[in-house]
Amino acid sequence: RKEVEQDPGPFNVPEGATVAFNCTYSNSASQSFFWYRQDCRKEPKLLMSVYSSGNEDGRFTAQLNRASQYISLLIRDSKLSDSATYLCVVFSGGYNKLIFGAGTRLAVHP
């Protein structure tokens, strides 16, 4: 079983749509959680951290459910520029490394 699992997609949505991505992780001792964004042939870049209380950054909302070991990302009012691969990432504090999901591809069309 993979340590971080994501639906690979692709999610094809029109501009203005709301889209949600989910992710599960297997290690209950994981400490920190993130969503990274990766554009085609580019490096991953931190989109936002994920907290149990939920956090919002503009059109993006992230949520963590520790009991279910589940992480989500909601994108409202999708823009063409949101097209990318979204990586669910877990930081394993004991090992001081990032563990990546395979990514969910989003394509926003006009």
Next chain:
Amino acid sequence: EAGVTQFPSHSVIEKGQTVTLRCDPISGHDNLYWYRRVMGKEIKFLLHFVKESKQDESGMPNNRFLAERTGGTYSTLKVQPAELEDSGVYFCASSPGTSYNEQFFGPGTRLTVL
């Protein structure tokens, strides 16, 4: 401020040859990480330096891979001899501090072994 840089951006070599990848972290970042993404798979951790010391090399695939960070500045990752399955994108990342801080990724080196 300059970000993480990697050299070369692309490398195409034949099976059995040697390749050395270089990473220059953000100035002042003690932590340096190597990750790799092979085709169709997730990005995977290879190893972690704190300054010049290897903190964790549990992700290194085998002894054909050798990473160094002499002087605690830039790092090199040598693959010798390269095999077909070593093809992929090798990312370097750096971060400051001792607890979790955002890891800043370099643009990656795309390695193709023929």
